[in-house]
Amino acid sequence: MIVGRLAVAALAAIGALCAAFPASPESAAGGSSTVAMRSREAYSQPSPALPADRLAEFFLGRALFRQVWVIPPALDSDVDGLGPTFNRPSCVACHLKNGRGFAPEAVEDPLRAMLVRISVPGTTDKGAPLPHPAYGDQLNDAAVPGVPREGRVLVNWQYRTERFADGSTIELRKPAIEFAQLAFGPVGDDLLLSPRIGSPVFGLGLLEAVSDTALHAQAAREKPDGITGRVNLVWDESAQQKLPGRFGWKANVATLRQQVASALLGDLGITSPVLPRENCPPAQVACASAVNGGDPELNEAQLRSMVLYQQALAVPAARTADDPAAVRGRAVFMQAGCQHCHLPQLQIGTHPEHAWLSNQTIEPYTDLLLHDMGDELADGRPDFEASGRQWRTAPLWGIGLTKVISDRESYLHDGRARTLMEAIMWHGGEAQAARERVRSLSASEHADLIRFLESL
Amino acid sequence: MATRLRSVLLTLLLVVVSPAVLALQPIVVVTSYPQEVISRFEDAFTRSHPDLTLEVIWRMPRDAMPYLVSEAGKGVDVYWSASGRNFSELAQRGSFQPLPEAGPELPAQLGGFTLSDPGRRYVATEMATYGFVVNPAYLERHGLPVPRTWNDLRDPRYRGHVLLPTPSRVGFAPLMVEVLLQRFGWEEGWALLSEIAANSELWAPGGAFITEEVASGRKGVAVTIDFFASSEIANGAPVEFVYPDVIGISPGHVAIMRDSPNPDAARRFVDFLLSADGQRLLAHPDIRKLPVRPEVYATLPADQFNPFSTAARSRFDFAQAKALERLAVDNAVFDAMITLQGPRHARLWQLLHEVEASLRSGEFADGEEVLSKARALALLPPIDEAQSQSDEVRAALGNRAVRGGTETPPQMTRLQSEWVEAVAQRHDSAIAMLESLLASQHDRSAAAAVVR
Numbered sequence: 032m033i034v035g036r037l038a039v040a041a042l043a044a045i046g047a048l049c050a051a052f053p054a055s056p057e058s059a060a061g062g063s064s065t066v067a068m069r070s071r072e073a074y075s076q077p078s079p080a081l082p083a084d085r086l087a088e089f090f091l092g093r094a095l096f097r098q099v100w101v102i103p104p105a106l107d108s109d110v111d112g113l114g115p116t117f118n119r120p121s122c123v124a125c126h127l128k129n130g131r132g133f134a135p136e137a138v139e140d141p142l143r144a145m146l147v148r149i150s151v152p153g154t155t156d157k158g159a160p161l162p163h164p165a166y167g168d169q170l171n172d173a174a175v176p177g178v179p180r181e182g183r184v185l186v187n188w189q190y191r192t193e194r195f196a197d198g199s200t201i202e203l204r205k206p207a208i209e210f211a212q213l214a215f216g217p218v219g220d221d222l223l224l225s226p227r228i229g230s231p232v233f234g235l236g237l238l239e240a241v242s243d244t245a246l247h248a249q250a251a252r253e254k255p256d257g258i259t260g261r262v263n264l265v266w267d268e269s270a271q272q273k274l275p276g277r278f279g280w281k282a283n284v285a286t287l288r289q290q291v292a293s294a295l296l297g298d299l300g301i302t303s304p305v306l307p308r309e310n311c312p313p314a315q316v317a318c319a320s321a322v323n324g325g326d327p328e329l330n331e332a333q334l335r336s337m338v339l340y341q342q343a344l345a346v347p348a349a350r351t352a353d354d355p356a357a358v359r360g361r362a363v364f365m366q367a368g369c370q371h372c373h374l375p376q377l378q379i380g381t382h383p384e385h386a387w388l389s390n391q392t393i394e395p396y397t398d399l400l401l402h403d404m405g406d407e408l409a410d411g412r413p414d415f416e417a418s419g420r421q422w423r424t425a426p427l428w429g430i431g432l433t434k435v436i437s438d439r440e441s442y443l444h445d446g447r448a449r450t451l452m453e454a455i456m457w458h459g460g461e462a463q464a465a466r467e468r469v470r471s472l473s474a475s476e477h478a479d480l481i482r483f484l485e486s487l
Numbered sequence: 488m489a490t491r492l493r494s495v496l497l498t499l500l501l502v503v504v505s506p507a508v509l510a511l512q513p514i515v516v517v518t519s520y521p522q523e524v525i526s527r528f529e530d531a532f533t534r535s536h537p538d539l540t541l542e543v544i545w546r547m548p549r550d551a552m553p554y555l556v557s558e559a560g561k562g563v564d565v566y567w568s569a570s571g572r573n574f575s576e577l578a579q580r581g582s583f584q585p586l587p588e589a590g591p592e593l594p595a596q597l598g599g600f601t602l603s604d605p606g607r608r609y610v611a612t613e614m615a616t617y618g619f620v621v622n623p624a625y626l627e628r629h630g631l632p633v634p635r636t637w638n639d640l641r642d643p644r645y646r647g648h649v650l651l652p653t654p655s656r657v658g659f660a661p662l663m664v665e666v667l668l669q670r671f672g673w674e675e676g677w678a679l680l681s682e683i684a685a686n687s688e689l690w691a692p693g694g695a696f697i698t699e700e701v702a703s704g705r706k707g708v709a710v711t712i713d714f715f716a717s718s719e720i721a722n723g724a725p726v727e728f729v730y731p732d733v734i735g736i737s738p739g740h741v742a743i744m745r746d747s748p749n750p751d752a753a754r755r756f757v758d759f760l761l762s763a764d765g766q767r768l769l770a771h772p773d774i775r776k777l778p779v780r781p782e783v784y785a786t787l788p789a790d791q792f793n794p795f796s797t798a799a800r801s802r803f804d805f806a807q808a809k810a811l812e813r814l815a816v817d818n819a820v821f822d823a824m825i826t827l828q829g830p831r832h833a834r835l836w837q838l839l840h841e842v843e844a845s846l847r848s849g850e851f852a853d854g855e856e857v858l859s860k861a862r863a864l865a866l867l868p869p870i871d872e873a874q875s876q877s878d879e880v881r882a883a884l885g886n887r888a889v890r891g892g893t894e895t896p897p898q899m900t901r902l903q904s905e906w907v908e909a910v911a912q913r914h915d916s917a918i919a920m921l922e923s924l925l926a927s928q929h930d931r932s933a934a935a936a937v938v939r
Contacts, residue, residue: 070723071772090696099522099545106550113545120545121522128773139511139537143530176515176544176562 061346062391073347074129074233080387092340096122103324112328115178115321116171117300125229130437132229134446148225157266165215165314179214196471223412228446236342242380256464260400265415280444281414282423302327351486360483367468372424396427405459431485516565523773564753569739578608583742598798600736609742612760613776616734617663620716625707636732641682643840650709651687655818659712665810666735673872685836714775721772823906838921864917869906
């Protein structure tokens with residue numbers, strides 16, 4: 032009964048809230064999963080295409096995504112299981128309002144919406160980065176009482192100035208990562224590390240529906256400016272095979288089920304049917320003997336609801352057409368050659384579970400492929416097929432709402448860029464030609480380009 | 488690339504860590520505030536106190552209580568939460584250490600409500616009030632005025648347009664019920680609630696999402712605590728919040744644990760929460776709690792509701808201790824009188840309103856007496872005020888005010904089933920009276936029609 036009621040309510044909600052402005056066909060960024068909304072809740076709407084009888088499950092997933100998890104044992108047995116080691120106690124901590132995370136400003140600030148992946152050279156039998164024997168594949172800088180945290184991460188910023196052709200300048204900053212208070216001895220000098228901020232989490236069901244063939248075809252397509260593009264092939268626990276990667280800054284995860292399960296385990300320390308064993312490397316004795324919150328801590332129905340939540344979050348419509356500067360900026364975007372990676376349109380295929388996501392055109396501004404982005408962005412840590420210099424083209428849909436929704440701006444995998452222009456000026460490698468074209472533009476062309484990105 | 492990699496690693500190996508960073512002192516805080524609140528306070532606090540760091544342990548109030556009094560609780564410095572009951576119980580157990588005296592800039596009372604413990608064992612850091620979230624477009628569409636007072640919601644025109652939280656299922660609602668009972672009196676308070684419930688759909692899925700139901704246009708009005716609604720409004724929802732004639736004050740508190748391993752740092756956290764900077768954070772669109780430091784309102788947007796300037800309006804002396812002790816009793820009464828009567832309650836009110844309408848149009852003169860008898864039967868709570876405070880009743884019902892969303896409902900106590908039964912009988916006889924009145928009236932007018 033409650034189910035029905037919620038369902039009707041949410042459907043009506045979409046109707047009412049979307050009356051804000053009429054969606055022009057041009058602005059259907061997420062196809063039928065688009066909402067014409069630019070408020071602080073614009074990343075948080077259920078897709079209008081989500082069948083009404085799935086809304087209750089979507090809302091359950093939402094509640095779990097917002098849940099601050101509880102250290103076991105606890106009376107709230109549905110939501111206990113945090114740790115033993117973890118990064119943050121909730122998904123929203125790193126994906127506030129379903130938006131992106133950020134890097135700490137000062138060296139003494141802890142990571143609040145960011146994590147550092149770690150590994151040692153080599154790969155597992157599945158082709159994954161080889162976890163560090165004492166610290167695993169991600170430094171957990173928090174732990175439940177009685178269990179040592181693995182260590183602390185310190186971010187030092189190094190600054191430099193770039194000059195545009197017209198003589199104006201822009202200050203860029205780059206993080207240098209240090210570890211402190213390591214609980215299980217030094218990390219060793221062959222450690223590979225990759226700092227990453229939480230990425231926005233809307234529109235992902237649509238990206239899951241991009242077909243493998245489309246990915247391979249796009250990779251094979253001839254592109255200018257020395258641009259290539261590689262499909263990452265990554266191990267998927269549920270499928271028990273390698274699949275094309277779509278999610279994460281290096282396209283290092285293939286499915287949302289895998290992504291949610293590994294976030295649960297890696298970031299919160301919560302076991303699930305996909306990853307049922309606590310994340311305690313052999314050296315971490317207290318971790319291994321800590322009380323857990325069930326076996327697994329998250330049940331299948333809960334996991335499914337969280338996956339559905341990620342699949343069904345709608346994409347905010349772009350507003351380019353309303354703004355002449357943005358329209359001019361789109362032309363600049365095309366002339367600079369950005370669209371060879373940030374594909375304005377993608378035809379998606381059949382979603383493996385949901386017909387309502389399938390077979391439509393979307394405007395994600397990504398090809399989901401890996402590109403060599405040059406020395407300056409390189410993390411030097413291979414991730415399946417992705418080299419230490421390669422990153423997945425970041426989707427640009429909804430990026431114009433970053434400041435409104437996240438109260439701050441932070442772009443690129445490690446949150447180093449504080450403005451969209453900084454993000455562009457870090458582009459190197461295959462994107463160097465595009466960046467150099469931007470460098471030579473006039474101030475007004477720069478302004479138009481940014482206005483275009485802000486209209487997305 | 489090789490050089491790049493080496494330089495990253497080099498920085499790593501050197502680990503030139505400033506001593507200040509390594510000397511960071513942890514403050515262990517137990518809280519049940521949502522992540523939005525925690526994140527913003529963490530961020531602002533550690534920025535202004537770079538030598539300190541917060542370790543947050545999240546527990547719902549009913550889970551926090553056993554934790555704080557357990558061995559593990561000895562590691563906790565600060566309890567920071569909106570759970571008046573836990574604070575008062577822990578204070579009685581001597582679990583807190585007293586906080587320094589505050590000056591007049593932090594009033595301990597507001598509009599007859601106690602904000603901070605007179606013994607300074609715990610102090611208010613934020614407030615919330617009760618009221619109505621309304622969808623003006625919906626109301627206009629249905630030709631309904633915006634309700635301004637609690638009595639307005641008794642108007643049968645609102646039938647089917649209102650959402651009322653079930654106090655045994657929605658965390659904020661028990662205290663709201665108690666505010667109304669104390670303000671209007673035990674019997675009149677239940678009459679009010681019963682009649683509002685007759686116009687309402689009862690809402691159980693938790694307080695956080697009640698506003699969405701109104702924003703979506705499914706209902707025109709919901710009775711709620713203000714911050715859920717204000718936050719949605721600040722985030723763009725097409726609704727308004729009405730502060731009615733009685734708003735109540737529900738404070739959230741902070742206390743330092745007696746065994747706090749780090750009391751000096753804990754005090755700095757408390758000071759921050761109470762400082763102008765800390766108080767201003769409460770106005771963030773994702774938080775929208777009311778500051779307890781009156782001067783802060785001057786720095787907030789003009790449309791910010793200020794309870795300090797309106798409190799006098801609805802002033803009455805709220806007996807906090809009495810309230811906290813009887814929340815479980817109130818919930819049981821509400822369920823016996825309303826929730827568990829289901830369609831019977833609705834039918835009764837439909838008949839009452841029907842007869843009232845006929846009376847107003849002057850159709851039958853002998854109806855007055857029947858109506859007032861039926862009304863009295865409908866409105867009478869299963870127990871009187873004295874019983875509500877008796878030890879037996881409290882003992883029979885336990886003291887857990889709200890069941891968690893996932894917890895299986897406890898067996899109804901024998902006492903509660905007796906109440907349900909008694910109310911059902913009263914309702915049935917009122918229904919019978921009203922039905923026969925209407926039937927006789929019907930016969931009479933039919934006869935009149937034949938004569939004519």
